């Protein structure tokens with residue numbers, strides 16, 4: 001019997017959550033954990049009850065911001081953090097699993113919230129054509145542990 005590590009369970013869940021995203025640009029999922037428990041989840045998209053990009057803009061795609069990202073969406077990491085905070089769950093000292101390395105603006109929030117470790121699946125720099133993963137650089141510079149998940153996922157990650 002193959003006994004999965006928590007790292008595998010949490011990253012596979014993040015990848016599954018990414019598939020729930022309604023955004024057309026990029027699907028990202030996040031799982032916020034403390035020790036071996038899940039304290040929150042999130043995926044990228046406009047705030048609940050506002051837009052579903054894929055249904056509203058099936059041809060033209062999401063409304064873009066100056067960096068070419070969906071201008072309506074809250075990023076997966078921020079959705080996971082906001083949900084925890086809204087429900088009075090402390091994220092201090094938690095570990096974040098996310099399918100795409102955090103952007104700089106998420107990195108600032110992750111640091112401010114006292115999240116101690118980030119495990120990401122894919123490089124944000126590779127996706128955006130940037131010279132480096134600026135969010136990862138920021139987190140590491142200020143003492144947040146960051147690690148890339150390098151194992152093969154049991155689920156198909158072609159679209160995330």
Ligand SMILES: [Zn+2]
Pocket residue numbers: 022023024025045046053062063070071072073
């Ligand atoms: Zn969108």
Ligand SMILES: [Zn+2]
Pocket residue numbers: 075077102103104105106107
């Ligand atoms: Zn972000």
